[in-house]
Amino acid sequence: MKAVKPLAALTLLAVVGLQGCASQRSESALDEAGATFQKVKDDSDVLRSAPRDVIRAGESLARAERLSSYVGTGADVRHYAYLSQRYSEIAREHAKLAGNQERLAKLDLERQRLQLALREAKLASVQQQGKWLEAQIVSLATEQGDRGLVMTLGDVLFDTGRAELKNSASRTVLKLVQFLQLNPRRLVRIEGYTDSTGTAEDNLALSRDRAQAVADMLVDLGVDEKRIQVEGYGDQYPIEANASERGRAQNRRVEIVFSDDKGKLAPGR
Amino acid sequence: MRIQPLLLALALLGLAGCANDPAPDEQLRLSEQALEQAKAVGATDQVAEFKLAEDKLTRARANMTSEDFRDARLRAEQAELDARLAEARVLTQKSEEQLELLQSRVKRLRKQLEVQP
Numbered sequence: 001m002k003a004v005k006p007l008a009a010l011t012l013l014a015v016v017g018l019q020g021c022a023s024q025r026s027e028s029a030l031d032e033a034g035a036t037f038q039k040v041k042d043d044s045d046v047l048r049s050a051p052r053d054v055i056r057a058g059e060s061l062a063r064a065e066r067l068s069s070y071v072g073t074g075a076d077v078r079h080y081a082y083l084s085q086r087y088s089e090i091a092r093e094h095a096k097l098a099g100n101q102e103r104l105a106k107l108d109l110e111r112q113r114l115q116l117a118l119r120e121a122k123l124a125s126v127q128q129q130g131k132w133l134e135a136q137i138v139s140l141a142t143e144q145g146d147r148g149l150v151m152t153l154g155d156v157l158f159d160t161g162r163a164e165l166k167n168s169a170s171r172t173v174l175k176l177v178q179f180l181q182l183n184p185r186r187l188v189r190i191e192g193y194t195d196s197t198g199t200a201e202d203n204l205a206l207s208r209d210r211a212q213a214v215a216d217m218l219v220d221l222g223v224d225e226k227r228i229q230v231e232g233y234g235d236q237y238p239i240e241a242n243a244s245e246r247g248r249a250q251n252r253r254v255e256i257v258f259s260d261d262k263g264k265l266a267p268g269r
Numbered sequence: 270m271r272i273q274p275l276l277l278a279l280a281l282l283g284l285a286g287c288a289n290d291p292a293p294d295e296q297l298r299l300s301e302q303a304l305e306q307a308k309a310v311g312a313t314d315q316v317a318e319f320k321l322a323e324d325k326l327t328r329a330r331a332n333m334t335s336e337d338f339r340d341a342r343l344r345a346e347q348a349e350l351d352a353r354l355a356e357a358r359v360l361t362q363k364s365e366e367q368l369e370l371l372q373s374r375v376k377r378l379r380k381q382l383e384v385q386p
């Protein structure tokens with residue numbers, strides 16, 4: 001009997017000790033869940049966006065607390081403390097999400113406002129650019145009565161007897177393309193002319209080829225083919241007498257006839 | 270006198286029987302649903318809470334097979350909340366990424382507007 005007693009005491013101590021450890025663990029879980037719950041309960045944003053989860057966190061916590069007053073319920077206390085902790089965390093996460101969504105909505109409005117402002121600014125600058133180009137084209141062209149606005153490309157654009165555009169033509173043609181892109185309703189007729197050297201038949205073909213070369217380049221640079229008419233007049237309609245070299249040079253030309261801004265083009269000659 | 274311990278044993282067994290939970294089928298269904306929902310918004314094993322939920326659900330199913338219904342219920346309950354937290358975290362994460370993207374776009378727009386004459 002005497003030998004048994006210390007053994008029993010030891011066993012008792014061990015059991016109590018274990019119980020102590022277990023209840024310590026439950027207590028810290030309970031404290032933690034309590035602290036987390038306190039924080040979400042006092043946060044009006046969380047309460048507003050996830051009231052149900054906050055209530056459940058409170059209910060689970062109360063249950064854990066109630067169970068902790070009984071012996072041998074450590075596992076249950078920890079379980080309900082865990083659930084309470086999770087409900088609090090879920091509530092907090094929902095509040096964060098709601099806050100982010102609010103900010104997203106505001107930012108999106110801001111983005112739309114800025115996009116509109118930028119579009120307006122760009123439009124204004126394009127309009128300005130358009131006016132500048134128009135002035136440039138007008139300065140290169142002349143108003144010719146019933147033919148309308150006519151721009152003359154001199155023979156510097158072509159070598160004698162050749163129909164290929166020289167590189168020096170690019171700048172003028174580019175300006176033309178930009179002008180047509182900014183004025184999408186305007187049409188053009190490209191008219192080719194030669195001097196009186198050579199046969200009338202050859203001249204007619206050459207004048208047409210030259211006009212076509214200009215038209216091809218416009219199309220390559222993005223102008224719609226439907227907006228371009230091509231005409232060859234050979235050595236007809238000279239602007240100077242063909243007697244002098246200077247006069248002949250003036251007569252070797254390509255003329256661009258513009259429609260008005262409503263697409264109305266003067267008839268060909 | 271001999272009958273008393275027997276009665277006591279019976280009574281204890283009876284109590285234990287009472288304490289035994291019914292099968293938590295409904296809770297398992299709820300937990301599975303929560304996991305599905307988390308997966309649907311894009312939760313993967315990379316999200317710690319989702320991994321926890323999966324593991325607990327697996328163990329809860331094993332508990333069901335061995336008819337440890339109490340353990341099954343506790344694990345399934347925890348799995349449900351783990352999954353719901355995982356879902357919420359994924360959604361928050363996504364909204365934060367959207368915010369960042371939108372913020373950078375707004376910044377770029379502002380810069381472009383400054384450059385405009």
